[in-house]
Amino acid sequence: MQSESLIIYIHGFLSAPTSKKAQLMKESLAQQCFKHQYIVPQLPCYPTHAAEYLWELLATKSVASDVYLIGSSLGGYYGIWLRERLIAEKTDIGCVKLVAINPAIKPYELLCNYLGDNVNPYTEERFTLTEQHIAELKALKVSQLSHPEDCLLMVQTADDVLDYRQAVNYFQSSPQVIEPGGSHHFDHFEQHLEKIYDFFGVLPPVDHNRG
Numbered sequence: 037m038q039s040e041s042l043i044i045y046i047h048g049f050l051s052a053p054t055s056k057k058a059q060l061m062k063e064s065l066a067q068q069c070f071k072h073q074y075i076v077p078q079l080p081c082y083p084t085h086a087a088e089y090l091w092e093l094l095a096t097k098s099v100a101s102d103v104y105l106i107g108s109s110l111g112g113y114y115g116i117w118l119r120e121r122l123i124a125e126k127t128d129i130g131c132v133k134l135v136a137i138n139p140a141i142k143p144y145e146l147l148c149n150y151l152g153d154n155v156n157p158y159t160e161e162r163f164t165l166t167e168q169h170i171a172e173l174k175a176l177k178v179s180q181l182s183h184p185e186d187c188l189l190m191v192q193t194a195d196d197v198l199d200y201r202q203a204v205n206y207f208q209s210s211p212q213v214i215e216p217g218g219s220h221h222f223d224h225f226e227q228h229l230e231k232i233y234d235f236f237g238v239l240p241p242v243d244h245n246r247g
Contacts, residue, residue: 039239041071041072041073041101041102041103041104041107041236042072042073042075042102042103042104042234043061043065043072043073043074043075043103043104043235043238043246044074044075044076044077044090044093044103044104044106045057045058045061045074045075045106045107045108045111046051046077046079046083046090046106046107046108046111046112046114046115046118047076047078047079047108047111048108048109048111048112048140049109049110049140049143049150050146050154050156050157050158051109051151051158052078052155052156052158052159053076053077053078054158055108055158055223056225057108057137057190057221057222057225058076060225060229061074061106061229062074062076062224064226064229066117068233072238074154077089077093078159079093079111079114081156081161081163081165081174082163082172083152083168083169083172083173083176084175085170086114087114087117087118087176090114090118091118091121092117094122094126094129094204095126100129101129101130102131102132102133102236103127103129103130103131103132103133103196104132104133104134104135104236105118105119105132105133105134105135105240106134106137106142106232107134107135107137107139108137108138108139108222109137109138109139109197109220110140110143110147111138111139111197112136112137112138112139112140113140113141113143113173113176113183114176115134115139116134116136116139116178116187117176117177117178117179119132119133119134119182119187120178120181120182122123123182123183124182131187131237133186133187133188133235133236134186134187134188135187135188135190135205135232135236136187136188136189136203136207136237137190137191138190138191138192138195138197138198138200138203138220138221138222139189139191139198139203139232141198141202141203143173143204144170144171144173144174144177146197146198147165147169147170147173148170150165151165151167151170152164152165152175152235153167156246160179173174181206181207181209181210184207184209184210185209185210185211186233187207187210187211188209188210188211188212188235189203189204189207189210189212189213189214190212190213190215190222190228191203191212191214191215192195192214192215192216192217192218192219192220192222193203193214193215193216193217193218193230194216194217194218194219195218195219195220196219196220197220198220200214202227213224213228213231234238
C-alpha cells in the first residue's frame with residue numbers, strides 16, 4: 037500500500053497558517069479525491085527556532101513517504117534549507133520537492149529593516165529582532181541546490197517586497213513560472229494550484245467527460 041504524501045506549507049515573515057495562500061490550498065486539497073496530509077505549522081519568530089521546529093516536525097516522522105514543501109517568501113528560504121537537510125540526513129524519506137513562491141533569497145539583507153520590536157499581525161505575538169537573528173538567517177543559507185529539477189519557482193515581477201530576479205537567478209536550473217505584474221502576495225494564487233499539484237505528481241486523474 038502506497039504511503040500517504042505529506043504536503044507542508046511554510047509561511048513567511050509576520051505570517052501564519054491563517055494566511056490567504058495557506059487557506060486557499062487547504063480548501064482546495066479538501067476537495068481533491070486523493071489522500072495526503074497537509075500541514076501548516078505556526079513557525080517561531082526567530083530563525084534558529086523556526087528551523088529547529090521544522091526539522092523536528094519531519095525528523096520524528098518515520099514513514100517512507102514523499103514530502104512536498106511549499107514555501108512563501110521567508111518560508112521559501114526555510115524550505116530550501118529544510119529540503120537540503122532532508123535529502124542529506126533522512127534516508128527513510130521518498131521524493132522531496134519544493135515549490136518556492138516569491139521566495140526570499142537573501143532575507144538576512146531584507147530583515148535588517150525590521151531590527152527592533154515587531155508584532156505578527158495574525159497572531160499578535162510580539163518579538164524583538166536583533167543582529168544575532170540576522171546572523172542565524174545567514175547560517176541557514178544554501179549556496180547550491182541539490183537536484184534543482186525537483187524545485188519549482190513561482191514569482192511575479194511586480195513583487196513589492198523582493199527583487200524577483202534574485203530568485204530567478206538562484207533557481208536558474210529549475211522549472212520556473214514568471215508572471216508579469218502581481219505582488220509579493222502572489223495574486224490569483226488559486227489559479228496555480230493545479231500546476232503545483234501536477235509538479236508534485238499528486239493530481240487525481242482528469243475526467244475528460246466533464247463539461
